[in-house]
Amino acid sequence: MDGVVQLQKQLVDYIASLFHEGFLDEQFNQLQQLQDESNPDFVVEVVSLFFEDSERLLNELAKALWVPFRSSSSFFNPNILFREQETIDFRKVDAHVHQFKGSSSSIGAHRVQNVCITFRNYCEEQNVEGVEPWHRCLKCLQQVKHEYSLVRNKLETLFQLEKQIIAAGGSLPAT
Amino acid sequence: MSSTNTENWMKDIGVVDLTGVGGGSTSAATKITALVVDDDSVNQTIHSKMLENLGIQNQVETIFDLILMDMDMPVMNGIEATRKLREMGVRSIIAGVSTCTRDEREQKEFMEAGLDDFQEKPLTTPKLVSILHKLNKKC
Numbered sequence: 001m002d003g004v005v006q007l008q009k010q011l012v013d014y015i016a017s018l019f020h021e022g023f024l025d026e027q028f029n030q031l032q033q034l035q036d037e038s039n040p041d042f043v044v045e046v047v048s049l050f051f052e053d054s055e056r057l058l059n060e061l062a063k064a065l066w067v068p069f070r071s072s073s074s075f076f077n078p079n080i081l082f083r084e085q086e087t088i089d090f091r092k093v094d095a096h097v098h099q100f101k102g103s104s105s106s107i108g109a110h111r112v113q114n115v116c117i118t119f120r121n122y123c124e125e126q127n128v129e130g131v132e133p134w135h136r137c138l139k140c141l142q143q144v145k146h147e148y149s150l151v152r153n154k155l156e157t158l159f160q161l162e163k164q165i166i167a168a169g170g171s172l173p174a175t
Numbered sequence: 176m177s178s179t180n181t182e183n184w185m186k187d188i189g190v191v192d193l194t195g196v197g198g199g200s201t202s203a204a205t206k207i208t209a210l211v212v213d214d215d216s217v218n219q220t221i222h223s224k225m226l227e228n229l230g231i232q233n234q235v236e237t238i239f240d241l242i243l244m245d246m247d248m249p250v251m252n253g254i255e256a257t258r259k260l261r262e263m264g265v266r267s268i269i270a271g272v273s274t275c276t277r278d279e280r281e282q283k284e285f286m287e288a289g290l291d292d293f294q295e296k297p298l299t300t301p302k303l304v305s306i307l308h309k310l311n312k313k314c
Contacts, residue, residue, distance in 0.1 A: 027297045034224045034300075042224060049217050098247060102274050103217040106297045 004170035011161045012173050018158070023151050028108030047155055050107050054148055057100045061141050064093045065134070088134060094123040100144065111147045119144060181228060184300065188307040190230040207231045207310065208238070212256065213245035213272070218296070222272070225303050239267045240310055243298075246273035246285060254281075254288045261289035270306040272298050 018024045035042040065088065101116035119140035125133040162172055190207060209231050211222045222243055223233045231241070242260070246253035257269055271285050271293040286293060292309050294302045 030299050046220050103215055106217050106221055
């Protein structure tokens, strides 16, 4: 039983650290509070949906933003890069980021949500001349990917801990 | 979810019998139906669960007491959808649920399309209960 108690404490401390480091916010608590006996895997199900949607959205964003790099000759000629940037549909990019922001905020993935907010602001700068808006959007895409990857790992670790507690015959600590 | 909170919310919105005639059950109380309109599967799942936990049925083909309407949807946005529903004579409570819009004019347009209430995402159970109070007032 000592093992279970230790695991339970580890889980509580781990969740606290995720909140402290800003990976999760209060909305994750709301999600946990929706889970009940009739749907004991609700949080895992919703977060899995979030992972699926996020992978799809990241692919769509990568496609929408990397158009200029299809032309290898454009790499050395900033004028060509600039002309090709005009073919980027920033409204589409914004729509994808908006959706990503929405779903990340719904599950409490705070840092992902924050990067999406910055990303959307740069999408709005599409009317600024030069390649800066595109470069900034690319950088945001990298940041979103990074933050998503971090929170995904953290949540998978959390769910693993929960599984270990259940497998050891314990119950999950109350949130 | 704290069962005390849930029970209090359910009593608050009338889906649990307060008179004691039904033994505090849902059978003697108000039955509320709702429709969640959102293109995002994560939000659909969360909002449906919130409604279910409050004893509210999320159904597809019925006359709804409540419609939770997302603003940004690809084919028809929430403003247009709300307008169309009101033009069709739908009298359900329609609550706009959307992320904070930078454009206040857009939010005003959403309200003017026929919303009874607007709540910012992420939706929480207390926000949903606040919307449902409007339902009780309208009845």
